[in-house]
Every structure is written in structure tokens, then in C-alpha cells.
Amino acid sequence: MRVKFSKMHGLGNDFVMLDGVSQRIRLSPDKVRRIADRRLGIGCDQVLLVEPPRHPDTDFCYRIFNADGGEVENCGNGARCFARFVHERRLTGKQHLNVEIASGTLQLNLMDADQVEVNMGAPLLEPEQIPFRADRRAESYPLEVNGETFTIGAVSMGNPHAVLLVEDIQLAPVRELGPLLAVHSRFPQGVNVGFLQIETPSRAHLRVFERGVGETRACGTGACAAMVYAHQRELVEDKVDMHLPGGALTIHWSGPGQPVTMKGPAITVFHGQIIL
Template identity: 80%
Template structure:
């Protein structure tokens, strides 16, 4: 099977973009792992597959696969790249898109040639819906790892996130705690893990250990979840610029029940073909 693809990234969080509308593509976990392999394939954090929508109110459907072959619900940086990809491939001329995902409908707005805004809807804070094992909803939760207790926030942005506040993000134990938190039994579907440093009420820094991938240069939904957690604790204003290793995202959220919006750049790296 010969497949055409585009390599894109949002702040270094990189993707193999596949047009499943104008070409027939049948993916398996093995093929996804090969595509994502940085030595034997194209190399990426996630593979994104564009399909025709299943519901009349959507313009497209897109599916998200981690580098390990697992399918996940949402990806903020991927959503921004998606909006640019379908326009570059001339699948649409629209600047406002309704996109069907496993997490629901996303609203995307192309702001200029490379920047895209994503309305991710209201964050999910009820533990059983994240999903996260807890007796009741709270802004913070104690979590034990190897006889050490950490305080975390638990938020779903269509995919589950744990957020830890740290004093210095450069010294955060991402490599040590990331894998342990990702597979913690209180997160039955595993979890993305964010390490958040608050610099001011308008500025923060973040590193993210992504479920099924490892640490990435950026994570859009992770930045949204981190901002929500900080806002719930009264640490930030309604709009925050979050600096990730790959660059900065602007996140806006005014409180419970309100949608989270994220804006940031996208980059097309190259186009190619590969035989799977």
C-alpha cells in the first residue's frame, strides 16, 4: 500500500498527516508504529487520519494514533495542524471548521497562514468522566507513588491529564515520574502528565509526558489542562501564555462550564510517499 502523507508539527509536537478521503488507507497498529518510527519510518509523535464525517453537522472526521499504535481521543496541536492540512490539500476552502473526533466536535478557526485557534469545549472535572478514581470532585488530589505523596490536578480535555505544580520546570522529574503517573492505577485509561511552573498570572512554563509517546516538545490539550488547573486554584488570569519546549501557546478559559480556547502556530515540514 503506497500512501501519500504530509509531515507537520505544532511547536515541535510532530505528526504524519494522512488524507483518507482521496486515498484508501487501512491502518493497523503495526503500520502506525512503522510510520511513527524515527529510524525505520517517517517519524512522529502521532499519526492523524482525515476521514469523511459520520455526522451531517461536521465538515470532517479525524482520528489520532499515538506512536505506539494506540488510538486516542484528542490532540490540540494535531487539531491545529489538521485545519492547515485540509486547506493545503484543497479538501476545503473554509476558515471555520467543525471536526468530528472521538472526544466530540471541535471548532477550528484559521487565523492567518500558520496560526489556528481551537475551541476544545468545556473541560471535564468530574473524576468518573476523566476517568480518575476519587471519592468526590476536588481542585487537587493527593496521589501516592512509591510511598511518596504528590498533589495533582485531574482534568479531561477529551483526553485525561494529570497536572503537577513545580518550582522549576527544567529540574522537574519528568523522566522519573512521567511513566509512573502515566500508568497509575487511579487512571484506568492511563494519563498524560504535565509539569507546570507558574511565572506570573499571565505566564507559565510546561513540560508534558504524553500517554503512549513519552515527553514531547509541546502538547496542546496538556497546556489547556494545566491552565484549567492553575485557574481553579486562583493562580492565573483568564488568558495565559504557556511556554513549552517547542514554543508558546495562548490559552483562554473563564471558568467552569465555559469552553477552553487555544491558539498557536502550525508548520508544514514536507510531503512524501511511503509504502506500508
């Protein structure tokens, strides 16, 4: 099976985009791992498969697969790349899109200069919705790892996130602590782990260890979750420039029950074909 693809990235968080609308594609975990392999395949953090809509009120459906082959619920940087991809591939002429993902629907708005704005929906904060094992909802939770207790925030943006405040983002134990928290037993579906340094109420820094991938150069849903956690604690304003290793995202959230919006770039790197 010869498949056409596009390689894209959002702030260095990179994707292989597959058009499952005009070509028939069947993915298995083995095929995803082969595509994502940076030495033997194309190389990416995640594979996104675009499919026809399943409901009359959506424009497309797309599925998200981590580099380890596992399918996941949401990806903010991937959402922006998806919007740019379907437009560049002439699968749609719309600037405003309503798309279905595993965790629900997203509203996407293509803007000028490669910018895409995404309505990520309202964050989920109840432990059973994240999911996270806790007796009740709280702004912060104690979490024990190897006999040491850390304070985290737990937020779902369609996928689960743990957020830790750090004083220096460069010294944050992302590679040491990230893998341990990502598979912590209190997160039954695993969790993406964000390390957040707040510089000012409108500017913050973030590094994210993503389950099934490792540390990435950017994580859109992680940036949204980190902003929500900091906003709940009144540490940031309604609008924050979130700086990640790959660049900056603008995140806006006005409070409980309101949607989170994320704006940032989506860049096409190259097109090609691969035999699966």
C-alpha cells in the same frame, strides 16, 4: 499500498498527516508504529488519519494514533495541524471547520501567519468523566507513587491529564515521574502528565509526558488542562501564555462551564509517499 502523507508540527509536537478522504487507508497498530518510527519510518509523535464526516453537521472526522499504535481521544496540536492540512490539500476552502474526533467535536478557525485557533470545549472535571478514581471532585488530589505522595490536578480535555505544580520546570522529574504517573492505577485509561511552573498570572511554563509517546516538545490539550487547573486555584488570569519546550500557546478560559480556546502555529515540514 502506497500512501501520500504530509509531515507537520505544532511547536515541535510532530505528526504524520494521512488523507483518508481521497485515498483508501487502513491502519493497524503495526502500521502506525512503522510510520512513527524515527529510524525505520517517517518519524512522529502521532499519526492523524483524516476521514469523511460521519454526521451532516461536521466537515470532517479524524482519528489520532500515538507512536505506540494506540488510538487516543484528542490532541490540541494535532487539531491545529489538521486544520492547516485539509486547507493546504484543498480538501476544503472553509476557514471555519467543525470536525469530529473520538471524544466529540471541535471548532477550528484558520487565521493569518500559520496560526490556528481551536475551541477545545469545556473541560471535564468530575472524576468519572476524566476518568480518575476518586470519591468526589476536588481541585487537587493526593496520589501515591512508590511510597511518596504527590498533589495533582485531574482534568480531561477529551483525554485525561494529571497536572503537578513545580518550582523549576528545568528541574522537574519529567522522565522519572512521568512514566510512573502515566500508568497509575487511579487513571484506568492512563494519563498525560503535565509539570507546570507559574511565572506570573499571565505566563507559565509546562513540560508534558504523554502516555504512549513520552515527553513531547508541546502538548496542546496538556496546556489547556494545566491552565484550567491553575485557574481553578486562582493562580492565573483568564488568558495565559503557556511556554512549552517547542514554543508558546495562548490559552483562554473564563471558568466552569465555559470552553477553553487555544491559539498557536501549525507548520508543514514536507510531503512524501510511503509504502505500507
